[in-house]
Amino acid sequence: MEFMNPGIFKENARTALADQELRSAMAMLNAGMVPNRQAAVDRLPEFALLSQRGRELKDHVLGKLDFYLERFERNCKAAGGHVHWCATPEDAQQAVLKICRSVGAKTVTKGKSMIAEEIHLNEFLEKHDIEPVETDLGEYIIQLAQEPPSHIIGPAIHKTKDQVSDLFLQHHAKLGRTERQTEPPKMVNEAREILRQKYFDADVGITGANYLIAETGSSIIVTNEGNGDLTQTLPKIHIVVASLEKVVPTLEDATTFLRILARSATGQEFSAYTTISTGPRRPDDVDGPGEYHVILLDNGRSAMLGSEVQDMLRCIRCGACMNHCPVYQSVGGHTYGTVYVGPMGAVLSPALLGVSDTRHLPCASTLCGRCEEVCPVSIPLPRLLRQWRERSFEAGDVPALERWGLSFWAFFARRPWLYDLAARLAVRGLRYLGRRQGRLHKLWFAGGWTDGRDLPAPEGRTFQERWRRQQRDLQRGGAAR
Amino acid sequence: MTGGKTDRGANSGRQAILGAIRQSLGRPALSAEARHELDDHIAKHRANLVPARGKGEHAAQMERFQEMARAAACTVEVVADEAAVPGAVADYLRANNLPTQVTLAPDEWLCGLDWGSQSMLETKQGAAGIEDMVSVTPAFAGVAETGTLVALSGKSHPTTLNFVPDYHVVALRASQVVGAYEEVWARLRKANKQGRGFVMPRTVNMITGPSRTADIALTLELGAHGPRSLHIVLIDDQTGQD
Numbered sequence: 052m053e054f055m056n057p058g059i060f061k062e063n064a065r066t067a068l069a070d071q072e073l074r075s076a077m078a079m080l081n082a083g084m085v086p087n088r089q090a091a092v093d094r095l096p097e098f099a100l101l102s103q104r105g106r107e108l109k110d111h112v113l114g115k116l117d118f119y120l121e122r123f124e125r126n127c128k129a130a131g132g133h134v135h136w137c138a139t140p141e142d143a144q145q146a147v148l149k150i151c152r153s154v155g156a157k158t159v160t161k162g163k164s165m166i167a168e169e170i171h172l173n174e175f176l177e178k179h180d181i182e183p184v185e186t187d188l189g190e191y192i193i194q195l196a197q198e199p200p201s202h203i204i205g206p207a208i209h210k211t212k213d214q215v216s217d218l219f220l221q222h223h224a225k226l227g228r229t230e231r232q233t234e235p236p237k238m239v240n241e242a243r244e245i246l247r248q249k250y251f252d253a254d255v256g257i258t259g260a261n262y263l264i265a266e267t268g269s270s271i272i273v274t275n276e277g278n279g280d281l282t283q284t285l286p287k288i289h290i291v292v293a294s295l296e297k298v299v300p301t302l303e304d305a306t307t308f309l310r311i312l313a314r315s316a317t318g319q320e321f322s323a324y325t326t327i328s329t330g331p332r333r334p335d336d337v338d339g340p341g342e343y344h345v346i347l348l349d350n351g352r353s354a355m356l357g358s359e360v361q362d363m364l365r366c367i368r369c370g371a372c373m374n375h376c377p378v379y380q381s382v383g384g385h386t387y388g389t390v391y392v393g394p395m396g397a398v399l400s401p402a403l404l405g406v407s408d409t410r411h412l413p414c415a416s417t418l419c420g421r422c423e424e425v426c427p428v429s430i431p432l433p434r435l436l437r438q439w440r441e442r443s444f445e446a447g448d449v450p451a452l453e454r455w456g457l458s459f460w461a462f463f464a465r466r467p468w469l470y471d472l473a474a475r476l477a478v479r480g481l482r483y484l485g486r487r488q489g490r491l492h493k494l495w496f497a498g499g500w501t502d503g504r505d506l507p508a509p510e511g512r513t514f515q516e517r518w519r520r521q522q523r524d525l526q527r528g529g530a531a532r
Numbered sequence: 533m534t535g536g537k538t539d540r541g542a543n544s545g546r547q548a549i550l551g552a553i554r555q556s557l558g559r560p561a562l563s564a565e566a567r568h569e570l571d572d573h574i575a576k577h578r579a580n581l582v583p584a585r586g587k588g589e590h591a592a593q594m595e596r597f598q599e600m601a602r603a604a605a606c607t608v609e610v611v612a613d614e615a616a617v618p619g620a621v622a623d624y625l626r627a628n629n630l631p632t633q634v635t636l637a638p639d640e641w642l643c644g645l646d647w648g649s650q651s652m653l654e655t656k657q658g659a660a661g662i663e664d665m666v667s668v669t670p671a672f673a674g675v676a677e678t679g680t681l682v683a684l685s686g687k688s689h690p691t692t693l694n695f696v697p698d699y700h701v702v703a704l705r706a707s708q709v710v711g712a713y714e715e716v717w718a719r720l721r722k723a724n725k726q727g728r729g730f731v732m733p734r735t736v737n738m739i740t741g742p743s744r745t746a747d748i749a750l751t752l753e754l755g756a757h758g759p760r761s762l763h764i765v766l767i768d769d770q771t772g773q774d
Contacts, residue, residue: 079750097583104580117553118562118570124546130732136545138552188756189747205747212749235751243757251662266574267732277743277758280695284735295549300570301577306713310583317746320600321678324758325738332734335687337638338659339734353552 054199057388057400060411067382072211077380080208084374087318088425094320101310106428108304109365112296113356119265119298120347126268130330132343140170143348147172147257147290150344151181154287156254162272162279163187164259165203165368166292166348168390169403172257183257184249186278188242195222201384203391204316204370209383212238246278256282256340260293261367262308263345266301269329270345273312273322280326289328289340294348296364302327308367315369315427351403359438363398365428372422372432378415387412394422398435406439410448413439456496471515478509485509575728579714586677586712593676593711594768600679601764604741605754608764614645617703620765621668622650628761630699635660637669639688642703659690660697667693668701672723673716674709674764678740681764682716685735694737700759705767713738 052066053059067073092098112119124134137143143166151159159176161167161183173183173194185194192207193200195218200206207215212235219238220231226245232238250256258279260270270291272279283289299305305327313319332339355361373379373393384392389400389409397412413436422432443449444457463470485491485508494501512520554560562570585596598608611620625632636643638657647655660667669689673682681702685691694700710716724730743758754760 076749083750095583095585097581100581101583108580114557115562115570116557117550118567120550120553122571122574136549138545138548142545186757187747188745192747205750207747208750210749212751215748235748235753238748239745239753239756243755246757247662266577269732275743276745276747276756277695278756280691280737281757284691284695295553300574302717303577303579303714306717307580309713320604321680321738321740323604323739323741323744325680325740327732327736327738329732329734329736333686336685336734337687337690338692339685347549349549349552353549353556356553356556357558358556 052385053388054385055388055390057404057409057412060386060388060415063386063388064382064415067386072214073209073383076209076211077383080202080205080374081380084318088315088371088374089318091314091318091320095310095314098311098314101307102427102429104307105311105367106365108299108307109296109428112299113361113364116295116298116353116356119300120295122265123263123268123298126266127330127343127345128268130268130343132268132330132345135344135346136349137346138349140348140350143170143292143346143350144172144175146344146346147292148176148179148181150288150290150342151176151255154254156181156288158182158184158249158253159255159257160184160186160250160253160282160286161190162256162258162274162282163190163206164257164292165200165390166259166294166346167257168200169294169350170292170348172292184246184253186246186250186282187274187276188239188278191242191246192218195219199385199390201392202370202373203368203393203395209385250281250285253282253286255288255290256284256286257290257292258283260291260297260345261312262305263293263298264300264302264305264327265298267327267329269327271305271309271325271327273309273325275317275319275323277324280324283326283328284339286340288342288344289331290344290346291328292346292348294350295352296366311427312367312369315367315371315425355402360398360402360435362430363395363402363435365430366395366399367428368395369427371425371427372430375421375425377417377419377421382415387415394432394436395430398430398432398439401439401442406442406446407448410439410443413437413443471513474513474515478511478513481506481509482511577717582712582714583677586675586714588711590706590709594706594709594766596711597674597676597679597709598766600676601674601681601741602679604679605744606679606741606762606764608766610766610768612768614641614703614705614767614769617645617765617767618647618650618653621701621703622653624701624763624765625666625699626652631665633664634666634668634701635664635693635697637667637689637693639670642668642670660692660695662696664697666699666701667697668703669693671702671704671708673719674704674766675713675716675738676709676711677713680713680738680740681762683737683739684720684733685737686733691735691737694739695743695758698755698760699763700742700761701763701765703765703767706770709766 135146189207201209262271313322331343379393401409418433490505671681721730742762745756
């Protein structure tokens with residue numbers, strides 16, 4: 052599969068569907084994450100109300116985003132931190148590089164950060180002779196495999212245990228670990244032992260942020276492994292990479308989100324580690340970083356404000372939408388060819404990368420609505436996907452045959468009597484064609500559909516005919532009563 | 533990160549982003565009055581919805597705290613008074629066949645306990661180094677709603693003690709157990725009050741069970757990068773309750 056190319060979604064999907072290892076990895080996602088989330092939500096009767104409050108808070112902040120960011124900056128600086136406003140990924144890369152160079156950094160440890168993925172930070176740092184060391188186990192696995200993440204919270208979710216065993220043996224043998232480990236506890240321990248010294252050796256630690264608190268100028272990370280905390284505590288400098296919409300007004304407001312995040316993401320009551328960081332180490336602290344920097348990344352988000360996709364900026368990156376998406380579950384994250392995947396990625400990526408290059412992604416959905424149902428901040432993902440489809444059509448990105456097909460359908464759809472007539476002819480014709488077996492093996496213009504399955508032959512009446520008859524019968528029944 | 537050039541560069545990014553936000557929102561910067569209103573909202577920092585499970589009697593919250601902490605894979609032992617803590621720590625380490633070299637948080641109360649009474653323990657104080665296997669620390673609070681410990685960084689509690697050693701033991705007093713996170717914030721605002729606001733410590737760690745990962749084939753494993761176990765010695769002193 053070719054990575055990071057959303058233009059070949061269809062080819063990637065074909066490869067993914069034929070990949071048995073991927074399918075077995077994805078089956079575990081469906082069996083584990085979906086019931087875990089439901090159980091966690093059921094255990095907290097106030098979940099729906101908290102979720103609604105979270106949605107309102109995000110909407111409030113987005114409408115006053117300039118104010119809250121300025122307050123965040125003021126309070127972060129007052130605590131001794133530095134804030135770097137970066138309009139583009141390039142600005143953010145340069146800001147990080149400059150900080151790294153200020154201490155002559157050779158290695159940086161990294162906690163898991165989607166913003167770092169978004170700005171392709173590892174590639175950039177390597178180019179400038181700085182070694183980035185991913186410390187989240189999932190990120191570590193995909194760094195060894197030289198692959199992008201396939202899930203926003205479980206980056207290596209597409210890998211089976213055996214694939215990780217092979218990968219560890221391949222990369223750890225040169226470190227003297229020549230035994231192929233096949234049991235997860237031993238594999239986890241091997242990675243732990245290899246990464247341990249790296250935390251102490253790194254000059255700079257980079258983490259993301261789940262939230263920024265305007266009131267205190269703090270950043271929050273929510274993790275399970277403890278790697279993010281080692282990453283930000285041991286080096287000389289802690290850099291936080293965060294996007295604009297992560298800011299919330301107060302500690303109490305952040306708390307509301309913390310109550311819905313882990314439950315939606317992993318089905319935990321609370322993640323093992325929720326850490327609030329404010330500025331560098333204090334004069335009488337015995338440990339902690341000497342400098343604290345926050346990179347504030349825009350990269351298209353300010354332009355989403357006030358637009359029809361503003362709702363997407365409420366996203367808290369829990370991953371519930373992808374865990375519940377039948378398309379994501381089937382094809383996995385790499386198929387999307389973008390950093391953000393699944394339903395949230397299919398809505399966010401066109402905003403970040405342009406609608407032309409990503410036109411397949413909003414179409415990779417049956418619009419079944421499960422994503423919106425489980426979204427803790429009620430983002431209307433199906434509606435936003437439909438909007439991108441319209442934009443893509445308007446922009447002329449849709450191939451001629453598809454455009455022609457849609458125009459053909461629209462011609463009838465705008466003339467109900469003609470639609471009715473055509474539909475009657477079609478269902479009767481199809482019934483005739485499928486009269487022997489009750490199904491059709493092949494259909495003109497729909498080979499893509501019938502190649503994989505048969506079309507059940509219609510029973511002979513259109514929906515409209517049946518509807519009219521039912522209404523008539525009901526009226527008669529009503530009159531009789 | 534000083535020097536005129538950097539500041540100008542950073543400043544242009546700042547103005548561009550704030551300008552773009554205002555343009556998209558279709559309004560200029562907020563008026564002084566509107567800003568004042570939002571500042572007031574921040575200053576009041578009202579709690580949003582607090583779940584019912586985070587409210588109620590202290591005795592019930594003590595029960596819930598233990599139940600939730602155990603559900604998050606902590607072990608919990610209740611002792612009658614603080615004098616029993618060193619013995620409880622020694623017994624725990626011995627029963628689990630763990631190292632007996634212990635790094636204590638340089639906390640006045642914790643270090644004031646009679647560690648000398650435990651001849652098998654070898655104690656030292658300070659931050660954690662890579663070779664340290666067991667840490668014993670206090671905590672600022674325990675939160676019943678999810679069995680979460682809250683630790684504040686400072687000279688008496690180095691953050692590394694919470695993450696570097698393989699085994700973490702926390703001594704917590706019953707009076708430190710509260711129902712909901714918001715109560716911890718209220719206590720923190722009071723304890724660190726400065727002027728009209730308060731001082732946030734460099735790090736506030738909310739810790740719920742030992743380190744864990746499910747990154748290999750969604751199999752949950754404890755002891756990913758942080759502590760492999762988290763043992764809570766809960767001192768049922770029942771003093772200073774509010």
